[in-house]
Amino acid sequence: MSELKYKRVLLKISGESFCKAGGFGIDGEQLESVADKIIQAHKLGVQIAVVVGGGNFLRGQTFSKKSHIPRHTADYMGMLATVINACALQETLEMAGQPTRVLSAIEVSAICEPFIRRKAIKHLEDGRVAILAGGTGNPFFSTDTCAALRASELDANLIIKATKVDGVYDDDPNKNPNAKLFDKISYHDVLSKNLRVMDQSAISLCSENNIPIIVLNIFQKGNIIKALMGEKIGTLVS
Numbered sequence: 001m002s003e004l005k006y007k008r009v010l011l012k013i014s015g016e017s018f019c020k021a022g023g024f025g026i027d028g029e030q031l032e033s034v035a036d037k038i039i040q041a042h043k044l045g046v047q048i049a050v051v052v053g054g055g056n057f058l059r060g061q062t063f064s065k066k067s068h069i070p071r072h073t074a075d076y077m078g079m080l081a082t083v084i085n086a087c088a089l090q091e092t093l094e095m096a097g098q099p100t101r102v103l104s105a106i107e108v109s110a111i112c113e114p115f116i117r118r119k120a121i122k123h124l125e126d127g128r129v130a131i132l133a134g135g136t137g138n139p140f141f142s143t144d145t146c147a148a149l150r151a152s153e154l155d156a157n158l159i160i161k162a163t164k165v166d167g168v169y170d171d172d173p174n175k176n177p178n179a180k181l182f183d184k185i186s187y188h189d190v191l192s193k194n195l196r197v198m199d200q201s202a203i204s205l206c207s208e209n210n211i212p213i214i215v216l217n218i219f220q221k222g223n224i225i226k227a228l229m230g231e232k233i234g235t236l237v238s
Contacts, residue, residue, distance in 0.1 A: 005230030006157040008047040012147040013162050015055035035092040041224045047124040050131045051147040054081025075139035086133035099128045105137030117153050144198035148205035162218035167235030184236040213237040
């Protein structure tokens with residue numbers, strides 16, 4: 001087997017990856033599928049931190065617009081949703097024999113540790129998967145921005161944004177069958193073309209800290225391993 005290109009990666013998983021397409025909550029089969037892909041990647045010897053979204057339960061910004069709940073409160077509710085996903089993923093990984101810790105940016109002391117940079121790095125170095133919950137701990141920031149922030153803090157070599165599409169397109173591939181898939185694209189072009197890869201603040205942070213992003217389809221078998229080996233897969237943002 002060829003050599004690992006990346007030694008420490010941050011895997012960003014959307015909440016929608018935990019349920020069936022168009023579904024809600026957590027689906028056992030989907031959860032086990034995600035956990036299995038993380039375990040297979042970890043077996044290669046790579047250190048893995050995971051940032052989980054919470055959109056399978058609640059998106060703060062969307063919920064705030066559809067209700068009378070103010071944005072800051074709705075965002076904290078979304079952060080709690082990520083803690084639910086993180087705990088579910090932790091238990092599933094550990095049942096399969098993979099040591100895991102959940103570290104949260106908001107304090108939920110009964111079920112997870114607080115996020116402390118040195119502690120997270122120690123878990124990674126000791127062979128544990130570190131699941132980072134609670135977003136940044138602040139309202140008005142997405143879990144994409146959290147992924148960029150944590151990758152910067154933990155000196156990650158790569159962010160893998162795991163999605164349900166094959167990479168970054170110039171248009172929505174679900175609406176436009178002629179949408180073009182990019183093999184690679186610069187941070188600047190993502191921002192100038194207003195492509196919905198990650199939030200602009202997340203892209204800017206990755207650009208400043210020179211952290212490449214690979215956007216790929218998590219449900220295609222072997223995609224994460226191909227990315228870790230430096231094979232051409234999905235879209236590289238650098």
